[in-house]
Amino acid sequence: MENGERGKTLLREFRDPEKLPTELTFRTNYRAKWKCLKCKQAWRARMDNRTRSVRPSGCPKCANKTPRKPMSNSNNFLTWCNANGDRGKKLLREYVDPDREPTQVTKASRYKALWKCETCEHEWRAWMYSRTTTSVRPSDCPQCNLRGRKKKRQRDD
């Protein structure tokens, strides 16, 4: 296929029980069966409608979903901080990223933000999600971590 990502997606979504992709041309009006990669919804749509380059048809279920705003109030970092007590307050104080406001990132983002340690004033970059996670140990200031480990080693001696 010479249609790159779009072609690959279509091929993966093609789930017709009666026809093979090789039996059909992309311009045919045969209503093939498709299965959405995102929501697993199965539906039938004409080949030509799906493969045309101008406004191709897609999964009806996904199309019906109201487009979500990229950054809603409920999932931005600031909101998360306000809802997460002391940990949230500490993270908000340590967040010193020059490029994005706390409202412009989400707590689960893979954005590498700039942080400044409250304790030792060390600055470092860390993924948002690595600092806000509650399922595994959240990451903290690497310099303080190092010191903590050294202290522990001394105590062990």
Ligand SMILES: [Zn+2]
């Ligand atoms: Zn879908």
Ligand SMILES: [Zn+2]
């Ligand atoms: Zn520190």
